[in-house]
Amino acid sequence: MxxxxxxxxxxxxxxxxxxxxxxxxxxxxxxxxxxxxxxxxxxxxxxxxxxxxxxxxxxxxxxxxxxxxxxxxxxxxxxxxxxxxxxxxxxxxxxxxxxxxxxxxxxxxxxxxxxxxxxxxxxxxxxxxxxxxxxxxxxxxxxxxxxxxxxxxxxxxxxxxxxxxxxxxxxxxxxxxxxxxxxxxxxxxxxxxxxxxxxxxxxxxxxxxxxxxxxxxxxxxxxxxxLKRDLERDVLEVHVTSRADLDVARELLGFDESIITDIEARRIDIPIPDGADRSLDLLRQLQEGGVSISNFQLRQPTLDDVFLALTGATVTESEELTT
Amino acid sequence: MTTKDTPTNTRTVVTDPNVALRIRRASQDTGTVLWRDMIRTARQPEMLVFAVVMGVFFLLLFNYVFGGAIAAGAGFDYLQYLLPGVLVITALQGAQQTSMGLAADFTEGVNDRFRSLPMSQSAVIAGRTIADALRNIAGLVLVALVGILMGFRFASFGGAVVAIALATGIGYGFSWLGAVIAAKVRQPDMVGMLSMFWLFPLMLASTAFAPVETMPGWLQPFVTYQPISVASDAVRGLVNGVPVGDRITWTLAWIVGLLVVSAPMSVRLYRKVG
Incomplete structure (x- = not known):
């Protein structure tokens, strides 16, 4: 053809x-x-x-x-x-x-x-x-x-x-x-x-x-x-138990623009430039501050993270995509 | 014409068509667009119904409501005067539908598809105007039949045919003017309003409904030579079997004038890209 x-x-x-x-x-x-x-x-x-x-x-x-x-x-x-x-x-x-x-x-x-x-x-x-x-x-x-x-x-x-x-x-x-x-x-x-x-x-x-x-x-x-590799940083995803925990955690972390809070999912995405040690410090800091952590994971950045890092904004319509 | 195989595909790309090929392709495209617009017309019978209903409405209104006053003492059968004017106005309303339809193509996004295709861009307008002219003929015949039911008498069949052809012709000329408006404005609502601006004054200050002698002197020169009047007069003469003088010549001149001015302008505006 x-x-x-x-x-x-x-x-x-x-x-x-x-x-x-x-x-x-x-x-x-x-x-x-x-x-x-x-x-x-x-x-x-x-x-x-x-x-x-x-x-x-x-x-x-x-x-x-x-x-x-x-x-x-x-x-x-x-x-x-x-x-x-x-x-x-x-x-x-x-x-x-x-x-x-x-x-x-x-x-x-x-x-x-x-x-x-x-x-x-x-x-x-x-x-x-x-x-x-x-x-x-x-x-x-x-x-x-x-x-x-x-x-x-x-x-x-x-x-x-x-x-x-x-x-x-x-x-x-x-x-x-x-x-x-x-x-x-x-x-x-x-x-x-x-x-x-x-x-x-x-x-x-x-x-x-x-x-x-x-x-x-x-x-x-x-x-x-x-694009993901260029970001050269991992993302620490912290899931907390309640809305109140979310607020406390944001206080503790300071209001950094690169940290994304998903209120619905009770989740905080924290960019980690220097690997595992920093993640452990952060988790300890949150726990000592009284935040109840239900789950956490250190992951590779997604394109969403890339986009945020590049444009300083999330995509206007962040519709959930499923197949 | 030269053809060249693209590096990416074995297909032949026409890069430099000569005039003959351009014309052949343009007519082919016009036929395709005409086919498309005929399907659309068939699926929207309300467009034809609307045109006919307007014509019948004018016939009834003017004949039974105003007719007595207009023809009072004039000693002529008003219906024989009125129907030709109504035929011309029916044809012009068909022309309005050209601009509405073309404007709708812009808002629906079909025009963007057309503009991305290897087709003659003027065919989009040409096909549409021809489709509208064909619909116009159907509308004119129906209005004429209603006129006959009301008591109108055609002097001759030949005269009737030439009259309907002439009315269709002036409608066709105005279709291209409608295309200019559509290509410029590109919004159906706006186009509908703008069409009223030219159609209404032209329609009322014309010999379509009343003889020019009944109008003020300062208005008479305009009324005598404007397109609706000359076409109404020509059609009136033809269907009544009376001499038309210079009226057919003037009608043809208006048709040619409208086409010469509007056709290139509408195609240029239509092609215009941001």
Whole structure:
């Protein structure tokens, strides 16, 4: 189907975008190879959609360069459009049309010959389990069904580059994990994927490389493991018995911004830069101060910790993710 | 045209289409968008019903409520005067639906998908205007049938056909003006309001409902040459089988004028990226 080569499919160099006085994207660079998933991770308004829209020819590029399959996005947008598929926040389907009609519409616009188009649409409907609602108008779909069709619509022409802009925002856990499988199988077929997300777990699970974006700037870039390693510190997780214990513990520890308190879970996450000895000291200190500790653990940092350390804020929507 | 194999894929990418290929692809895309909009029209029969109901409403209101006053002593059958004007106004209301529909595409996000596709961007508007013109023809025929039930008499079948074609034509010209508004404003509510701004004054200060002689002198030059009047006069002459003078020429001039100005402007505004 596709020929795998080592050349990057998507290259982005020093991308910049300003809306009025707001610098939406300040300096974003990355490459995506065939079969690779690049995660754009950041809170709402970080510049993820703006970045994707610039590369997918929807927005004018103020400065910097972007190319897809060797074609310059600014000077050859028509060639680029033949190589990309876009889904998520940035592109929708026609609500009045059924799934099959939507796929037929986009297939025709991609100029796929009739016979091949029909075969491809049947294949997609089968593969992505759209059969049960393929003949109903999209306005009747659930959020998960709609999003699935959105993504499938981007795949009609089997593009070598796919942009998924927050494809799982607002999805239930089951639909989310189905979408994750879709992303994995696309990557396995050699498609280069740019995926934006607010969810750390999503980026952690799917992305080969992550760009952490905050207020238009790349604050960190690397593989999920490298990002965690860069933090060079472990986290001591202390679970306490009551709300009162939580307050006492915070008093004892002093109000350090890097310490996260989860009131619901009665848990305190304390960054430990220098290993086990310091943890024992802290635990002893808490116990002597009268805090009733129900459980504790010294763990590797999660992307959540990385994000906090980098941006000084937790992700806006820290929804619990389960599969 | 040159083709080039991308390094990442064996597919052929068209990099430099010549004019002939561009035109062929644009017509192909227009046909595709037309197909899509026809499905939408069929799934939203209320759009057609609305246009027809408005036309019938104008027919009933003006014929039975105002008709007596307007035609009093004038010595002519008011329905024979009124129906042609109502046909033109029905066609213009169809044009309003063009801008509403295009604006809805912006808010629903379908336009962003279209803009990411290797398609002719003008086809999105062209397909829509043609779909709306076809719906308009259906609406005009239905309004004409109601007119016949009320006692209207067409002088000739040929005249009726040409009249409906002309009404559809002026509606088509205004569809592109509607596309300009939609591409500029991009919000259905706002578009609906703006359309009222041009449609109402144009509709009321026209010869659609009353002869120009009944209006104040200072208003007459405007009324005589504005598009709704010239189209109403032309249609009126055709369906009644009386000479139309320069009215068909003026109507065609308005259609061409609207297209020449609005078509490039709407496509440019539509393509405009932030």
């Amino acid at each position: 596709t020929t795998r080569v080592s050349n990057p499919v998507i290259t982005v160099q020093n991308l910049r975008k300003t809306f009025g006085s707001v610098e939406a994207v300040k300096d974003v660079s990355f490459n995506v190879e065939p079969g690779q998933v690049l995660g754009l991770l950041g809170p709402n308004g970080a510049g993820k959609t703006t970045t994707i829209n610039m590369i997918s020819t929807l927005l004018h590029i103020d400065a910097g360069e972007a190319s897809v399959g060797g074609f310059d996005v600014r000077t050859q947008p028509e060639a680029v459009r033949q190589l990309i598929g876009l889904a998520g926040q940035s592109a929708a389907v026609d609500e009045k049309l059924t799934a099959r009609e939507n796929l037929e519409l986009f297939g025709r616009l991609y100029k796929i010959p009739r016979v091949e188009r029909r075969r491809r649409i049947d294949e997609l409907i089968e593969q992505f389990d759209l059969g049960e609602f393929a003949e109903r108008p999209a306005s009747t779909y659930s959020g998960g069904e709609r999003r699935r069709l959105d993504v499938v619509a981007a795949l009609v022409a089997e593009p070598p580059a796919v942009f998924l802009d927050e494809p799982t925002t607002g999805l239930d856990p089951r639909s989310r994990s189905e979408l994750w499988n879709t992303v994995r199988s696309l990557a396995a077929n050699g498609v280069a994927i740019v995926l934006s997300t607010q969810y750390l777990e999503e980026a952690d699970r799917l992305a080969d490389e992550i760009l952490v974006i905050d207020q238009g700037s790349v604050v960190a870039q690397g593989t999920p493991d490298a």
